[in-house]
Amino acid sequence: MAFWTRFEKLMSKRKFKSIRQTFVRSRRPLHQWRQVRSDRHAFARRAYVNPRTLRREREFVDERTFWWAVALVLFALLTVVVDNRTALNVMGIFAIYAAINIMWALVMGSAGVFSLGTLAIVGTSGFIAGRVALETGLPWYVMLVVGAVTGAVMGVVIGVPAQRLDGMYYALLTLGVVEVARTFFKQSRGFGSASGGLISLPTYLSKDQMFSIDGLRIRVLVALVPFVLVLVLYRVLEGRRLGLLLRTTRDSEAYGDAIGVDLVRIRLSLFVISSSALGMVGGFFAAYNRSMAPSVFDMGLLLLMFAMVVVGGVGSAEGVVIGTALVVFVHNGLISIGPIRIIGIGVVVVLTALFTKGGLYGIPGQYRRWRDKHKSERIAAASQRQGDLTSEEAALTDDKDLVAVARFNDRYRWQLRELVTEAVVAEHQARPVGRHSPELDRLLNYFRKGELADKYAVMTVEPFSTYRVVALSGVRGIPPREVDEKVYGSLDDAYHAVFLRRIHDLMES
Amino acid sequence: METLVAVLVSTLSLAAGYGLLAIGISLTWSSLGLLNLAHGITFGFAGYGAWWFGTEVSANPVGVVIAGVVTGAFTGLVVVAVAFLPIKRQENFPVRSLTITLALNLVGTQILLRVFGPKAKNIPSVFTFDSINLFGTVILPDRTGMIVTAAVVLLATLIWFRRSRSGLRVRALMQNPEGAALVGVSLNRTAVVVMMVSGALAGLSAVLLQEIFFASPYSWSTPLIKGLVIALLGGLGSIPGALLAALVLGATEAGTARFVGGQYVLYTQFALVVGVLLARPRGIGGLLDEVREADE
Numbered sequence: 001m002a003f004w005t006r007f008e009k010l011m012s013k014r015k016f017k018s019i020r021q022t023f024v025r026s027r028r029p030l031h032q033w034r035q036v037r038s039d040r041h042a043f044a045r046r047a048y049v050n051p052r053t054l055r056r057e058r059e060f061v062d063e064r065t066f067w068w069a070v071a072l073v074l075f076a077l078l079t080v081v082v083d084n085r086t087a088l089n090v091m092g093i094f095a096i097y098a099a100i101n102i103m104w105a106l107v108m109g110s111a112g113v114f115s116l117g118t119l120a121i122v123g124t125s126g127f128i129a130g131r132v133a134l135e136t137g138l139p140w141y142v143m144l145v146v147g148a149v150t151g152a153v154m155g156v157v158i159g160v161p162a163q164r165l166d167g168m169y170y171a172l173l174t175l176g177v178v179e180v181a182r183t184f185f186k187q188s189r190g191f192g193s194a195s196g197g198l199i200s201l202p203t204y205l206s207k208d209q210m211f212s213i214d215g216l217r218i219r220v221l222v223a224l225v226p227f228v229l230v231l232v233l234y235r236v237l238e239g240r241r242l243g244l245l246l247r248t249t250r251d252s253e254a255y256g257d258a259i260g261v262d263l264v265r266i267r268l269s270l271f272v273i274s275s276s277a278l279g280m281v282g283g284f285f286a287a288y289n290r291s292m293a294p295s296v297f298d299m300g301l302l303l304l305m306f307a308m309v310v311v312g313g314v315g316s317a318e319g320v321v322i323g324t325a326l327v328v329f330v331h332n333g334l335i336s337i338g339p340i341r342i343i344g345i346g347v348v349v350v351l352t353a354l355f356t357k358g359g360l361y362g363i364p365g366q367y368r369r370w371r372d373k374h375k376s377e378r379i380a381a382a383s384q385r386q387g388d389l390t391s392e393e394a395a396l397t398d399d400k401d402l403v404a405v406a407r408f409n410d411r412y413r414w415q416l417r418e419l420v421t422e423a424v425v426a427e428h429q430a431r432p433v434g435r436h437s438p439e440l441d442r443l444l445n446y447f448r449k450g451e452l453a454d455k456y457a458v459m460t461v462e463p464f465s466t467y468r469v470v471a472l473s474g475v476r477g478i479p480p481r482e483v484d485e486k487v488y489g490s491l492d493d494a495y496h497a498v499f500l501r502r503i504h505d506l507m508e509s
Numbered sequence: 510m511e512t513l514v515a516v517l518v519s520t521l522s523l524a525a526g527y528g529l530l531a532i533g534i535s536l537t538w539s540s541l542g543l544l545n546l547a548h549g550i551t552f553g554f555a556g557y558g559a560w561w562f563g564t565e566v567s568a569n570p571v572g573v574v575i576a577g578v579v580t581g582a583f584t585g586l587v588v589v590a591v592a593f594l595p596i597k598r599q600e601n602f603p604v605r606s607l608t609i610t611l612a613l614n615l616v617g618t619q620i621l622l623r624v625f626g627p628k629a630k631n632i633p634s635v636f637t638f639d640s641i642n643l644f645g646t647v648i649l650p651d652r653t654g655m656i657v658t659a660a661v662v663l664l665a666t667l668i669w670f671r672r673s674r675s676g677l678r679v680r681a682l683m684q685n686p687e688g689a690a691l692v693g694v695s696l697n698r699t700a701v702v703v704m705m706v707s708g709a710l711a712g713l714s715a716v717l718l719q720e721i722f723f724a725s726p727y728s729w730s731t732p733l734i735k736g737l738v739i740a741l742l743g744g745l746g747s748i749p750g751a752l753l754a755a756l757v758l759g760a761t762e763a764g765t766a767r768f769v770g771g772q773y774v775l776y777t778q779f780a781l782v783v784g785v786l787l788a789r790p791r792g793i794g795g796l797l798d799e800v801r802e803a804d805e
Binding site for chain 1: 606
């Protein structure tokens with residue numbers, strides 16, 4: 001625990017401030033560019049007062065846009081700097097897989113539809129786009145358009161059963177769709193069953209670029225384009241009205257229905273939009289590889305892509321991309337290790353599913369929630385003891401008023417303890433009710449002000465003859481608990497017993 | 510007549526092989542709420558277990574069958590220990606357990622690849638008696654053995670399910686998990702039993718289907734998908750539904766292969782399943798009895 005306290009202190013020092021704060025130190029009025037046709041800002045900031053330092057600061061409402069920009073620039077730079085063909089290939093595969101997985105996560109995470117048919121859409125679109133390009137001789141970017149159109153059609157085809165079938169039934173059905181697609185493209189002559197798929201498709205590299213390392217660099221850089229497009233699409237869908245409606249109905253369809261969400265329409269539009277994006281990626285995949293093989297529908301690849309999505313966490317684009325980067329790096333970058341690396345990936349997936357709630361990307365949040373829970377438990381225990389806050393707890397309490405109140409009460413108790421004498425106790429025993437000396441009055445007034453939770457009270461068991469001391473629960477509807485077995489013959493005796501208990505607690509605290 | 514008999518025999522043998530797989534999936538889902546996609550790798554492991562016994566120990570048919578069944582049951586034990594027991598009470602259990610079973614497929618395939626290599630292994634033939642001549646159609650011993658064995662085993666499973674104490678526990682869990690817990694049915698113990706039984710059934714089908722699917726690291730995916738599709742058509746969780754679905758899909762496969770062409774088998778089967786599911790989202794079992802809701 002001490003380590004974390006020190007760590008938090010370190011982080012609150014100026015030089016370790018997060019980048020969001022160093023960027024907004026100026027006091028110029030906020031000027032924010034709006035995104036077209038929306039009230040959102042890509043780099044929206046908000047001003048607030050830091051409760052610890054009591055300084056005015058500004059921060060990004062959503063830091064992620066900034067970090068995405070940084071990451072993409074770094075990726076592009078890396079492409080130019082890296083001189084290794086394997087590394088460049090891995091980066092290209094990563095960009096394409098990440099684009100596919102982001103759309104997959106949109107369907108699984110936001111809509112909560114457990115679909116395993118993503119690769120069927122990608123592969124089918126790629127094959128059909130490739131066939132069209134081969135037949136007509138049109139350039140490579142036509143494949144993207146054809147792919148997107150095919151994807152939209154596929155979206156309708158697999159979206160309609162989703163309206164009827166429940167979660168797991170739908171998952172199994174989509175698994176079947178992949179198998180059907182695999183069999184179809186493996187057996188059809190028109191899609192190159194003899195040559196193992198479609199080959200020599202049009203691509204965006206010229207003849208002499210194809211085998212040079214600069215050509216490879218261009219190949220990877222262009223692969224960033226569909227990735228960024230899909231990313232923007234994800235943020236637009238996730239953040240805007242459609243995403244809101246999807247998340248509303250994800251947990252309870254009946255609730256969404258009751259508040260008037262047109263479930264069929266929003267699900268279908270999601271399927272059509274995301275499948276169309278997947279189809280576009282499929283068309284690009286064909287152009288990227290200059291070929292299309294039925295191995296895209298293989299169970300092994302499906303499992304691998306599924307591992308990418310769940311390792312990072314389906315809840316966010318960041319998680320998915322991190323998971324994709326991790327798995328692609330291990331699977332395609334560390335081939336020399338052999339099959340043991342895939343066993344490793346599987347083990348990581350199992351561990352993630354066993355121990356995390358939102359994948360690896362959700363671990364910081366999960367840790368924070370765990371820490372906050374323990375922190376609030378400690379604070380609650382401290383306030384139950386009525387003791388002073390420790391300096392650690394005072395630093396962690398955002399509302400400084402509470403700290404001031406706790407300090408005041410602590411000082412007050414020290415003064416009251418000096419008033420407790422034999423004489424005061426004897427006075428209370430003689431006359432629990434009525435006129436008192438100033439010292440006893442101050443003590444009684446303090447006791448009366450105490451919190452209701454665990455406050456002592458007198459319970460009448462039998463009027464005029466039997467009384468007992470109880471402690472109130474402080475919660476309406478929960479009866480008081482009995483403090484001890486003792487029975488008092490008169491009300492005055494019971495009052496004095498309560499008084500003695502309170503004196504005891506005051507001296508102990 | 511000969512065509513009819515041939516199609517019938519083909520139907521029955523396919524239904525026998527796939528039905529054994531589908532019932533395991535159905536049983537696991539309905540009693541534990543676990544969609545066990547690791548059924549595929551159980552199938553794969555059992556095939557290798559039988560092959561190993563047949564080549565290394567003895568080619569005695571009974572021994573080979575038992576080796577396959579035991580390997581399957583043992584794999585089921587591993588699956589339940591990893592994918593069910595640790596997380597059974599945690600939130601989002603269906604998706605998390607599904608994820609784990611998918612990952613187990615990934616791990617299992619690579620283990621098989623590493624230990625046995627990519628080459629397919631031939632499990633020794635189990636049935637060695639003579640072919641039968643029925644109305645002029647020659648029925649191979651494999652087919653007869655498959656149909657008879659599967660029928661006997663399925664019957665035994667049904668009797669276990671309907672008559673025995675542990676079958677009663679499984680049925681209690683299927684009807685109402687909380688109620689079962691209240692009257693003292695141990696979820697852990699029942700889960701282990703269910704998974705071992707379904708693993709053993711998968712193991713048996715691996716031995717019986719060895720004629721079609723050799724033991725190879727990747728050969729489990731088609732049987733898994735067929736099993737899943739049958740369980741789906743049967744209504745996930747209804748055993749009579751799964752049996753009926755196995756017969757229907759077996760007939761579709763045999764009929765398509767005979768009259769249309771072998772390469773169209775998957776399409777007709779899939780079209781049938783999609784059609785039935787669109788009309789009845791709970792499959793055949795939805796007509797027969799109550800089945801478990803997918804999202805609870």
